[in-house]
Amino acid sequence: MIACYADRTSLRPGESFGLCASGDHGPVSVEIARVGAERTVVLRLEGVAVGDHPTPADAVSAGCNWPAAVAITVGADWRSGYYDIAVTDAAGETAHHFLCVRAARGREQREVLVLTTNTWHAYNYWGGQNAYCDVAALMEGGVPLPQAMEGAVGVLSTQRPFAQMLLAPPPGMPRLVNMTKRGFQRRPWAGADSAWSRDHRQSPYDGSAGFLQKWEEVYVRWAEGIEGRTFDYLTDHDLDAEPDALDPYERVIHVGHSEYWSGPQRDVVEAFTDRGGALIILSGNTAFWKVRWEDGGRRMICHKWKGLEAEAPDGLAATHLWSHPLFGRPEATMTGLSFIFGGYHRLGNCVARGAGGFTIYRPDHWALAGADLYWGDVIGDQVPLIGYENDGCAITFDDTGLPAPVSRLGVPDNLEIIGMAPAAFAEVDSPYAPLIPPEQLDVVAEIAFGDASPAGQARVLRGHAVMASFERGRGFVFNSGTTEWAHGLAARDPFVEQITRNVLARPANLA
Incomplete structure (x- = not known):
């Protein structure tokens, strides 16, 4: 498995961040693309060495503390926006993280979109838990929701990957709304496509946060x-x-x-x-x-x-x-x-x-x-x-x-x-x-x-x-x-x- 995170996620042009990653099928390639009206690739790196690092038991609260596989500097020509970081290993598996590129000082527009990243972090359950629930226990099927909610964690580290279904779901992720009214004596349901959710093992928290397809x-x-x-x-x-x-x-x-x-x-x-x-x-x-x-x-x-x-x-x-x-x-x-x-x-x-x-x-x-x-x-x-x-x-x-x-x-x-x-x-x-x-x-x-x-x-x-x-x-x-x-x-x-x-x-x- 490949996993990654950026040690800083909001930067201006000229500033640098460390891309931390762990995997057992290295080296990896890195692609960074701005996701706006179109997806525009701004950087590709090949042959980046990645070690197979352990995941601490307390990663949710204390982070992973993996070493940076590579340091990356935000280019002077990178427009302000949301940037998808995709790390692909030699086995073809890809992990995603994100970067917010801010405007260079003195070159700001008059309008700004504030990405709801606090919400993303509250819902992120990489490592097992989030602010709501012991999601791993819930998805394994042995713990009912009220009991799993007792396993919620109140200290959340940003120094860890994101659950991929939350941050970068596969195409076709359904909306969190019932598209039609409930019929007479029809059992209630939640979400636009229950079959998709089952097929992709979507957790109850994946659709509630994140940028891509949200x-x-x-x-x-x-x-x-x-x-x-x-x-x-x-x-x-x-x-x-x-x-x-x-x-x-x-x-x-x-x-x-x-x-x-x-x-x-x-x-x-x-x-x-x-x-x-x-x-x-x-x-x-x-x-x-x-x-x-x-x-x-x-x-x-x-x-x-x-x-x-x-x-x-x-x-x-x-x-x-x-x-x-x-x-x-x-x-x-x-x-x-x-x-x-x-x-x-x-x-x-x-x-x-x-x-x-x-x-x-x-x-x-x-x-x-x-x-x-x-x-x-x-x-x-x-x-x-x-x-x-x-x-x-x-x-x-x-x-x-x-x-x-x-x-x-x-x-x-x-x-x-x-x-x-x-x-x-x-x-x-x-x-x-x-x-x-x-x-x-x-x-x-x-x-x-x-x-x-x-x-x-x-x-x-x-x-x-x-x-x-x-x-x-x-x-x-x-x-x-x-x-x-x-x-x-x-x-x-x-x-x-x-x-x-x-x-x-x-x-x-x-x-």
């Missing part, structure tokens, strides 16, 4: 290839490590599944919006979990539900839900919405017969200009545009019949609800076996409503996916409220495309 690549192919847009790339950790990382930019974009955020990352994004920047969230389940980086980005701390009991007693550095009252910073103050008030749609038995699209309530909203939309229209139902994970807010209706936000858990008073659809935070009891990993409903109900009773938990189960915007400071936030927005662009849905163009065209208000 939301971010889908968006980039539309933005670069169809629209001809040019923009830079950063990683989540870049925002954590550099307080001035967003200074050159007017528009910051998060796509797909930006679930895990650190405190310094939030500081940078909130300051950017407050001084007049445009925060464009084409993501669902955004900033749900708080994480912490240590050792210069070599280790991400993510204890999730166990954070408050596993962390230092001061608490503020702990990892848990961003909405936990200990932190005083619910994510909705930044994003406008929260997964706590949203949930799943067209997955398992969560709104299994949902429309898969937004019902429009504010057709005169600026984001809908020229979109030929009217009150009560449904958009995206053929995509489907709503599925997997979605963010929302508590909702009331004003005396004109328009939905209005309930200002709870940081949801801003000035949030404008453009469209919405039902969502479910978890599956309810039914004759069917649950398919979605269970959440701690009592904890969520206590945070959301101050009521952990069964009645409070029942309230959590009923949510909405919401598309919305609001003004924050001198800037604005647009939130699509769904992980699946990029697939609406890939489908060339004219309503989704027009809304996206309007959002990207709205001027920032930077002083």
